[in-house]
Structure formats: structure tokens, C-alpha cells
Amino acid sequence: MHELGLATNILETVQAEMARRDGAHAVKVELRVGELSAVDKDSLQFCFDSLVKGSDLEPLELCIEWRPHTRRCQACEKVFEVVDYNLVCPQCASTDTQFAGGDELEIVSLEIEEP
Numbered sequence: 001m002h003e004l005g006l007a008t009n010i011l012e013t014v015q016a017e018m019a020r021r022d023g024a025h026a027v028k029v030e031l032r033v034g035e036l037s038a039v040d041k042d043s044l045q046f047c048f049d050s051l052v053k054g055s056d057l058e059p060l061e062l063c064i065e066w067r068p069h070t071r072r073c074q075a076c077e078k079v080f081e082v083v084d085y086n087l088v089c090p091q092c093a094s095t096d097t098q099f100a101g102g103d104e105l106e107i108v109s110l111e112i113e114e115p
């Protein structure tokens with residue numbers, strides 16, 4: 001994953017949204033990032049801040065909501081965090097588990113200040 005490209009995409013999305021709202025100013029963008037999206041969140045934050053600095057979007061803030069890799073047990077319904085690629089249910093030891101989350105990469109919300 002190229003964090004700089006991702007940060008550029010996010011800012012383009014924000015700019016497009018601002019263009020539709022005359023005079024409005026974006027203050028905060030919230031991004032949901034899953035563990036499996038292969039995004040380095042520190043690197044993304046750094047790229048984002050570098051791009052915003054000195055631009056007309058300043059001082060736009062990026063808020064990253066981190067989502068761990070989770071699976072749901074088909075036997076006991078337990079949703080658990082996957083650690084070290086261990087896909088076995090920690091509650092009942094069943095191996096019948098399904099992917100439940102962790103590949104998210106989406107803008108959750110955009111906080112805007114109207115003039």
C-alpha cells in the first residue's frame with residue numbers, strides 16, 4: 001500500500017466535497033483502517049500532514065480509527081481478534097470460524113464548518 005497515494009486520494013475526496021459546498025471548510029476527516037488493509041497508519045498520518053501543511057486545507061486533521069483483524073466462531077458466535085494468524089476460536093477451540101472484519105479502508109465521516 002502506498003500511503004502517499006492514499007493520503008492524496010483522501011484529500012481529493014475532501015476537496016471535491018468542499019467544492020460542492022460554497023465557502024465551507026473541512027476540519028476533520030475520520031478514516032477507518034483495518035489491520036489487513038496493509039496500511040501503515042503512522043506513515044499515512046505523516047503523508048497526510050505533509051500534504052495538508054501549507055495547502056488551503058490547513059489545518060485539516062486526520063483521525064484514524066484502527067480495526068483489528070477479527071473472526072466470528074460458527075459454533076459459539078464469539079467474535080475474536082486474530083493474533084499471529086491463529087484462526088481457532090479462543091472460547092470453544094472450534095476451527096469453524098469466518099472472517100468478521102479487519103480489511104476496512106474507508107472515510108467514515110467528514111467534519112465541516114459552514115461559513
Ligand SMILES: [Zn+2]
Nearest residue numbers: 073076089092
Ligand atoms: Zn467458538
